[in-house]
Amino acid sequence: MADSTKVGPLHGVKVCDFTHGVAGPYTTMLLADLGADVWKLEKPGRGDATRYMNVSKRYRGDIPRSGGDYFLAINRNKRSVGVDLKTEDGRRLALALASRADIVVSNFRPGVMESLGLGYTDVRAVNPGVVYASLSAYGERGPLASQPGMDVAVQARSGVMSITGYGGMDPVKPGVSLADFAGGSHLTTAVLSALFQRERTGEGQQVSISLLEATMSMLINYSVAVIDGGAVIAPMGSGHPQLVPFQAFPTSDGYVVIGTGTNRLFGDLCDVLGAPELRDDPRFLTNVDRVANREELIPLIEKLTRTRDTAEWLAIFEESSIPCAPVNTMEQALTDPQLLANDAIVEVDHPVVGPLHVLASPYHFSAASADVRMPPPQLAEHTAEVLSEVLGLDEDQIDSLRSRGVI
Known part of the structure; x- marks a missing residue:
């Protein structure tokens, strides 16, 4: 159970979050779970695209203010700040926030943040110690560097879909967004490593991860067999090409x-x-x-x-x-006694949708916490709070920005 006397290992670390979609927000959720203060910058009136990704009927009437079930699942422990990056004042405001952050995270295509005046060079000029994390589909070099890439496209290009399912079937992807969550997990590891190095050297740096490379890293056990051994890995359902049985x-019933x-x-x-x-x-x-x-x-x-x-x-x-x-269904898996015995499902009170059940952080510490402290934020819910607390803006300044459509 949660221990209110403990704080997260990243308590006091500030994250300026320019991410959207899945992989980037998953990264910043992991950092938030570890105790970081995450300021999620969203477009006023629209917000993150996952606010509109929904399969359950319960939340349909609350989109986009609260977000669809996908947004609710991967954005807890964050504060939402509405800033329009298409305005000059909005970009200046975002840069000011980035100048006060320990970590800046973005998953725009290569070149987009630079075009906004919010690239690594721009942020480093006002914040030399920043750890600037970038996540892209295909990396910063090569013929596809500037191309958009969704999880399913990366899974196809990585070879994952070619080994999933059974022989003779149409291409099948795993039921999980493997590329997105692999990318988010690896970027989190890179960010924490850079933060640790900064503690020793005092120097910030830029770190980057591509969804393609992160996904390929999940296939590492096949790499030597294919590259050096000429092996052909074929789909075999639930089987494993290197282990039997x-x-x-x-069984008689399943x-x-x-x-x-x-x-x-x-x-x-x-x-x-x-x-x-x-x-x-x-x-x-x-x-x-x-x-x-x-x-x-x-x-x-x-x-x-x-x-x-x-x-x-x-x-x-x-x-x-x-x-x-x-072979559990998702409903069975989420109510499995083994899962519940480790407090892996947490109930949090959301001001719009009411009681909300989310998967707890998988991290367990003896001298720290990784608790779900806050429900997923409503769109732009914390704009005034963050601008006042972090930048020292007063009520009149915030009202002026709001009246001009900057926030």
Whole structure:
């Protein structure tokens, strides 16, 4: 449970957030969860595009003030500041905020922030110690550097879609936005590393991540096999090209996933399946053998797993410490007792939509916190508060900016 006596490890760190969409806001949410004060700059009257991404019926009447369910999921612990970057005064205001920040984060295409006078050189001139983080689809060099790139396009280009699904199917992407969240996670790591280096040297720097490279890094276990070994990785459903058995198997009422990554675990599996002869079969003695003879082994295991229901097999496998799991729906996963036992779902009171349940931070500290402190912000909710607190603007100055459409 939350400990009110602890603060986040990034408490006191200020983040000027120019991100939009998914990957960038996920980065700044992670920083906010770790205790940073994140000022999310949004276009007045419009806001982040994810405010309009929605699949549940509950929030439809509250868009765009509160945001759709996608926005609500990845923007907690932030303060929203409405600033129109298309105006000269808006750009000056944004630069002033960036000059007071420890970290600046942007996921515009390369060149956009520079065209606004908010690039690294511009910000460094007024804030030499800044850690300036940039996230793009394809990187800052190369023929695609200036091209926009959505998660699905990056997944296609990276090769992820070519190994997902089953052979003979149309291209399939994983059910998760792998490129966006890989990019956001890697950018967070880069930002924290640069912040740590600044603590030692006093110097800021620019860090950058591309969604393409971040996604490719998730495929690193296949890279040597393909580049140096000439391997062709084909889609194989829930299976694994380098480990067998390591996939979902049919039961009498559904499926159970079994993952035996060692020879010992495979032997244990054979014992609990009541088929010790498989352990001693020369075709299946080692993982290399099992991979080579996958087509012979999998049907033999499937025949056995069909004899009991999923719950029975889970009890048997867990008793023998064999890695296993049910194939949960999202609803089942989000109410799984194991998840709830670790306080992984947090309820926060949102002033518009009411009680809101979000996934808690996955980070756990013994001497710090990573709590959900604030609900996702309403559009421009904290504009006056941040401008007064950070820039020292008074009420008349803020009213003037508002009357001119700057904020």
